[in-house]
């Protein structure tokens with residue numbers, strides 16, 4: 001978990017389209033090296049939030065500070081410190097993978113500092129996103145998942161201090177997903193890159209994020225670690241076991257006490273004990289249902 005300085009500071013952010021409020025009083029922060037996941041149902045306002053933070057969309061009200069600047073008025077030097085991976089990106093079909101990354105990277109060379117050498121070496125970057133064997137291919141010949149890995153490479157070629165990832169692993173196979181997770185953890189841990197990602201994959205959020213912010217109907221309904229969020233909701237664990245050849249299953253709020261009592265009463269006649277704690281998915285669904293009921 002990061003202890004670095006504040007990189008993202010959002011307070012009272014509002015966005016209104018006509019008379020439709022799509023963001024209402026959104027307030028959160030992220031520190032250097034922190035991985036933050038923005039979760040929420042379709043239409044909750046995730047993309048709108050990150051587009052405002054990226055400087056691609058003007059907000060209606062509120063204060064936004066990203067790497068010390070207001071993105072609505074930030075300059076090219078600021079943009080060079082920010083990496084963006086959008087939901088979809090279609091261009092450059094005739095370019096080859098390594099060639100494109102080397103070309104895009106050259107635009108960042110003048111933004112190198114003593115602390116951050118820019119850009120990322122093209123061969124190292126191609127290897128980091130698992131595209132070495134496709135480095136010489138034309139982009140239009142890549143598969144969907146390979147194209148997505150290239151999108152990630154394009155987002156980080158300038159060695160950003162802050163990286164926005166909008167549903168980054170949509171279309172990834174399990175191996176690519178695992179490698180991508182390792183890459184994001186490595187960017188955060190070794191390079192102190194701050195990462196803000198949106199995803200509908202709750203296992204991904206649980207695995208990757210130091211903190212989770214849940215948006216619903218344009219409002220933040222929860223902000224904390226997966227464990228802190230779980231404590232907001234009185235979740236039920238599932239306990240299963242076998243005794244005398246019979247299978248049993250119960251739901252309980254305190255599976256540790258339940259298992260202790262089970263062994264106290266039945267000793268080693270209990271076998272095949274399984275405890276399934278409530279997952280981030282259970283917590284998330286309960287939070288969203290609760291927010292919808294109270295709306």
Ligand SMILES: Nc1ncnc2c1ncn2[C@@H]1O[C@H](COP(=O)(O)OP(=O)(O)OP(=O)(O)O)[C@@H](O)[C@H]1O
Nearest residue numbers: 017020022040041042043044045046047048049198
């Ligand atoms: N240009 C626009 N004009 C009017 N309304 C918009 C515009 N862009 C987004 N909206 C509305 O703002 C709300 C939030 O949209 P947004 O794309 O931020 O949601 P999201 O959480 O990213 O959803 P998803 O998970 O489906 O990608 C939605 O109700 C959407 O219809």
